[in-house]
Amino acid sequence: MAVCIAVIAKENYPLYIRSVPSQNELKFHYTVHTSLDVVEEKVSAVGKSLADQRELYLGLLYPTEDYKVYGYVTNSKVKFVIVVDSSNTSLRDNEIRSMFRKLHNSFTDVMCNPFYNPGDPIQSKAFNGIVSGMMVQTG
Amino acid sequence: MSVPDYMQCAEDHQTVLVVVQPVGIVPEDQFFKIYKRIASVSQVNIRDSQRLLYIRYRHHYLPENNEWGDFQTHRKVVGLICITTCNSAKDWPQTAERFHGQKEVYSSTLYDSRLLVFGLQGEIAEQQRTDVAFYPGFEECSDVERRVEDFVESIFIVLESKRLDRATDKSGDKIQLLCVPFEKKDFVGLDTDSRHYKKRCQGRMRKHVGDLCLQAGMLQDALVHYHMAVELLRGVNDFLWLGAALEGLCSASVIFHYPGGTAGKMAARKPSISQPADAGKRHRPGALTANGISADTSTEIGRAKNCLSPEDIIEKYKEAISYYGKYKNAGVIELEACVKAVRVLAIQKRAREASEFLQNAVYINLGQLSEEEKIQRYSILSELYELIGFHRKSAFFKRVAAMQCVAPTISEPGWRACYKLLLETLPGYSLSLDPKDFSKGTHRGWAAVQMRLLHELVYASRRMGNPGLSVRHLSFLLQTMLDFLSDQEKKEVTQSLENYTSKCPGGMEVITLSDGLKLPPVPFTKLPMVRSVKLLNLPTSLRPHKVKSLLGQSVSTASPFIYSPIIMHNRGEERCKKIDFQWVQGDVCEVQLMVYNPMPYELRVENMGLLTSGVEFESLPAALSLPAESGLYPVTLVGVPRTAGNITVNGYHTSVFGVSSDCLLEGLPSVKTSGCLVEVIPSLPRLQLSTSLPRSAHTPQHMSKEELSTSVSVQLFNGERQQLTITLENIGTEDIESLELTSKTVNIKDKVFGKFLSWDIEEAVHQLPLKPGQTVTLTISIKVKLDFSGQENLLQDLNDDGISVTGLPITSPLRQVLKPRAETKAVSSESGKAEYSHVKVGRNNTACTPR
Numbered sequence: 001m002a003v004c005i006a007v008i009a010k011e012n013y014p015l016y017i018r019s020v021p022s023q024n025e026l027k028f029h030y031t032v033h034t035s036l037d038v039v040e041e042k043v044s045a046v047g048k049s050l051a052d053q054r055e056l057y058l059g060l061l062y063p064t065e066d067y068k069v070y071g072y073v074t075n076s077k078v079k080f081v082i083v084v085d086s087s088n089t090s091l092r093d094n095e096i097r098s099m100f101r102k103l104h105n106s107f108t109d110v111m112c113n114p115f116y117n118p119g120d121p122i123q124s125k126a127f128n129g130i131v132s133g134m135m136v137q138t139g
Numbered sequence: 140m141s142v143p144d145y146m147q148c149a150e151d152h153q154t155v156l157v158v159v160q161p162v163g164i165v166p167e168d169q170f171f172k173i174y175k176r177i178a179s180v181s182q183v184n185i186r187d188s189q190r191l192l193y194i195r196y197r198h199h200y201l202p203e204n205n206e207w208g209d210f211q212t213h214r215k216v217v218g219l220i221c222i223t224t225c226n227s228a229k230d231w232p233q234t235a236e237r238f239h240g241q242k243e244v245y246s247s248t249l250y251d252s253r254l255l256v257f258g259l260q261g262e263i264a265e266q267q268r269t270d271v272a273f274y275p276g277f278e279e280c281s282d283v284e285r286r287v288e289d290f291v292e293s294i295f296i297v298l299e300s301k302r303l304d305r306a307t308d309k310s311g312d313k314i315q316l317l318c319v320p321f322e323k324k325d326f327v328g329l330d331t332d333s334r335h336y337k338k339r340c341q342g343r344m345r346k347h348v349g350d351l352c353l354q355a356g357m358l359q360d361a362l363v364h365y366h367m368a369v370e371l372l373r374g375v376n377d378f379l380w381l382g383a384a385l386e387g388l389c390s391a392s393v394i395f396h397y398p399g400g401t402a403g404k405m406a407a408r409k410p411s412i413s414q415p416a417d418a419g420k421r422h423r424p425g426a427l428t429a430n431g432i433s434a435d436t437s438t439e440i441g442r443a444k445n446c447l448s449p450e451d452i453i454e455k456y457k458e459a460i461s462y463y464g465k466y467k468n469a470g471v472i473e474l475e476a477c478v479k480a481v482r483v484l485a486i487q488k489r490a491r492e493a494s495e496f497l498q499n500a501v502y503i504n505l506g507q508l509s510e511e512e513k514i515q516r517y518s519i520l521s522e523l524y525e526l527i528g529f530h531r532k533s534a535f536f537k538r539v540a541a542m543q544c545v546a547p548t549i550s551e552p553g554w555r556a557c558y559k560l561l562l563e564t565l566p567g568y569s570l571s572l573d574p575k576d577f578s579k580g581t582h583r584g585w586a587a588v589q590m591r592l593l594h595e596l597v598y599a600s601r602r603m604g605n606p607g608l609s610v611r612h613l614s615f616l617l618q619t620m621l622d623f624l625s626d627q628e629k630k631e632v633t634q635s636l637e638n639y640t641s642k643c644p645g646g647m648e649v650i651t652l653s654d655g656l657k658l659p660p661v662p663f664t665k666l667p668m669v670r671s672v673k674l675l676n677l678p679t680s681l682r683p684h685k686v687k688s689l690l691g692q693s694v695s696t697a698s699p700f701i702y703s704p705i706i707m708h709n710r711g712e713e714r715c716k717k718i719d720f721q722w723v724q725g726d727v728c729e730v731q732l733m734v735y736n737p738m739p740y741e742l743r744v745e746n747m748g749l750l751t752s753g754v755e756f757e758s759l760p761a762a763l764s765l766p767a768e769s770g771l772y773p774v775t776l777v778g779v780p781r782t783a784g785n786i787t788v789n790g791y792h793t794s795v796f797g798v799s800s801d802c803l804l805e806g807l808p809s810v811k812t813s814g815c816l817v818e819v820i821p822s823l824p825r826l827q828l829s830t831s832l833p834r835s836a837h838t839p840q841h842m843s844k845e846e847l848s849t850s851v852s853v854q855l856f857n858g859e860r861q862q863l864t865i866t867l868e869n870i871g872t873e874d875i876e877s878l879e880l881t882s883k884t885v886n887i888k889d890k891v892f893g894k895f896l897s898w899d900i901e902e903a904v905h906q907l908p909l910k911p912g913q914t915v916t917l918t919i920s921i922k923v924k925l926d927f928s929g930q931e932n933l934l935q936d937l938n939d940d941g942i943s944v945t946g947l948p949i950t951s952p953l954r955q956v957l958k959p960r961a962e963t964k965a966v967s968s969e970s971g972k973a974e975y976s977h978v979k980v981g982r983n984n985t986a987c988t989p990r
Contacts, residue, residue: 037532
């Protein structure tokens with residue numbers, strides 16, 4: 001269960017960011033913003049190696065005291081970032097991967113919408129629904 | 140050891156530490172001049188051996204740090220240079236006493252010391268003592284550097300002797316146990332004869348010898364000793380010293396692999412490094428030679444065996460740091476080791492691992508830190524992140540440092556420092572202070588974070604006591620983040636802006652800060668938003684017309700061709716194409732703007748005027764109040780051109796919320812304009828018409844009110860004559876030179892016999908040129924004679940005014956009931972009407988007939 005989910009465009013500004021409402025939203029903005037550094041680092045590093053198939057899942061970007069931040073980048077350089085609670089140790093890598101896969105599928109659906117301009121904030125209800133399903137259920 | 144030295148890097152392990160201190164009263168600038176000169180001696184080539192000694196200088200060093208000298212020899216003070224002033228011989232004994240006192244502070248580790256006395260002359264000064272040097276003044280000390288070199292050589296001699304002493308393996312004798320300060324009590328009462336203990340002593344001593352070798356410039360030997368120490372200490376699980384030995388190994392390897400130094404750009408700032416340029420690359424020729432043997436391939440094998448590979452260096456650093464982590468008193472050592480490792484990783488360009496190290500460094504608990512130390516720590520973290528290229532993280536920590544500067548626990552918050560740090564974080568968040576960067580394309584960066592940052596900037600500048608800066612930043616926030624502010628936030632921001640501008644109105648000048656940073660002006664181009672700019676022609680009655688030239692209309696002055704089959708097409712639409720009407724100098728000219736108000740509440744715009752160029756233009760400012768989220772609202776800005784020429788409307792200026800802004804049309808790509816270049820012709824005379832007959836109540840249908848200056852209606856019987864006096868008054872500033880009177884008959888269906896209108900203009904013409912203020916009168920006689928001959932036609936004509944109810948001819952009285960017409964008299968069938976026609980008066984066009 002994620003605490004914050006963000007979709008970041010190619011130019012590194014947020015298309016969609018949603019966090020558990022009880023927390024200070026700005027804090028999550030900061031966390032995701034700084035994690036972009038690590039994402040860029042990994043993306044450029046992967047490019048240097050001669051692998052044909054680029055791994056989309058970036059794995060654990062960095063752990064902080066309370067949270068763990070995971071990243072995923074698509075071939076069009078759109079980044080997904082999921083922040084989970086550190087205390088939630090039951091979440092395994094596979095589960096995170098499946099969450100990213102669902103996000104990616106949902107995102108492709110949003111892109112397929114002919115009325116959606118790439119670069120606009122995402123306002124699709126279906127996407128919201130998928131994200132709500134992945135967020136921590138608060139009371 | 141309380142204060143970490145963030146500037147340390149791995150190659151500092153091979154330096155010896157010399158402290159330079161003032162004794163007694165020494166003027167600060169003089170002291171630092173001498174200090175700089177002394178510190179320039181950072182490398183000394185030892186005579187008789189080809190070894191190089193590196194020296195680190197400090198002018199301030201805590202004695203507690205000295206106690207860690209056994210642990211890592213580069214931490215202990217081995218040389219002391221005191222600077223003092225002494226003006227007379229009587230003061231000399233006191234000075235000497237003070238010097239000895241100073242020596243006592245570091246006596247446990249000091250190898251040698253020197254005293255430099257300035258200002259003493261006389262027989263005491265003639266003494267040739269090795270440890271005291273006398274100079275008559277601060278300016279006459281040319282051989283300070285040489286003395287320092289001699290001093291360093293004497294240190295070297297002591298160092299060498301110690302090294303040789305320790306290095307010879309006296310396995311039979313008792314080796315004393317080296318300790319760190321917090322360990323001393325742990326070893327009281329321990330059995331000193333056990334093998335475990337002996338091995339521990341040996342391991343620690345080996346490590347110490349390795350340190351000494353490193354300092355003495357013998358890299359190879361140092362590596363060998365370190366390797367041995369690691370083996371020994373691993374056997375006894377002496378973790379702290381094992382970590383130190385590993386770190387020593389890493390340092391030696393780093394010195395070997397990276398002779399340029401890992402300090403990077405920082406090297407330029409350290410006073411001990413004398414070469415500021417060249418990006419801090421330090422030339423270390425001695426690193427590859429050891430024991431006087433020059434570097435050649437035969438020693439390659441030995442080197443490769445002992446030296447660590449670059450990846451191994453990092454592995455060993457990780458191991459060492461993990462061992463340090465077991466001891467909470469070794470926090471400072473651990474932190475410094477992290478910093479050194481990060482610098483090495485930065486050189487190796489492995490940013491991700493460096494960031495992991497830094498992540499750990501954040502969590503190292505150094506106990507209670509003072510606020511100053513916390514600020515320093517965050518600043519250093521920020522710089523290190525910058526070094527590895529993590530700009531956002533660096534900006535984040537800089538912001539934390541800025542917040543720390545003004546933490547509530549500090550008695551005197553440093554708002555200026557906070558502001559400066561916040562300004563430095565802006566590039567990390569893709570924020571620049573130039574509004575032009577935000578006018579095109581999509582918004583860069585994270586809006587929520589940027590807004591927070593801008594709010595903090597405003598707050599800091601306000602607390603700093605500079606309201607002008609607050610106004611500038613707040614207007615920047617409003618201008619660039621308008622789309623992202625919620626309605627409530629818009630209200631709050633504008634209210635605080637008005638609050639600030641009441642003290643200090645905002646303007647369009649470039650604000651220059653004390654450190655040279657320029658804040659560009661922020662014009663409010665979105666409040667109100669201008670959609671189109673249209674230059675309006677003058678009112679019809681005031682429009683200038685070209686007087687017909689003598690040659691007639693067929694000759695145009697544009698081109699010499701009378702006829703040409705080639706038709707010139709206009710190439711596209713230029714933004715500033717010339718408009719085909721003209722403005723007249725001295726007349727009120729108008730420009731219409733369509734604006735709208737994007738704010739959710741009423742917007743007051745004051746002092747809105749035009750910005751023009753090319754012609755002196757007196758702009759008459761307007762004030763308006765736009766309702767909330769209104770649609771397009773037309774605003775007319777007026778002005779009077781005072782000279783003739785071509786005028787270009789460049790933009791407009793407004794004053795909103797106390798901030799005045801000049802908005803240029805080029806900067807507003809979304810504004811539609813039909814051209815902004817207009818020719819202003821020199822002044823023309825203006826004429827006012829007044830008539831003797833009363834004005835008519837309504838205007839004729841086919842003419843607009845503007846074309847007409849006066850209309851008069853009169854009712855006459857057939858055959859009646861009426862005189863009309865027209866008074867022409869020159870109300871302008873120019874002379875009227877010619878007068879033309881033409882008449883046009885309209886809207887008449889009947890034939891008129893004779894001349895309907897007649898006048899005699901000769902008399903009026905004689906009075907020309909008409910000066911301003913003068914009047915001339917014209918008399919026009921109106922004679923009506925309608926043709927009423929065809930009776931049936933008349934009835935038909937009388938019927939035929941467009942409305943016929945039944946289609947049958949009906950009599951006049953009934954018609955009157957149906958559609959009363961003011962001019963038609965009901966009873967008489969012989970009545971007619973006359974309508975006064977539009978009188979054209981020619982204006983003098985100076986373009987054709989120069990005055």
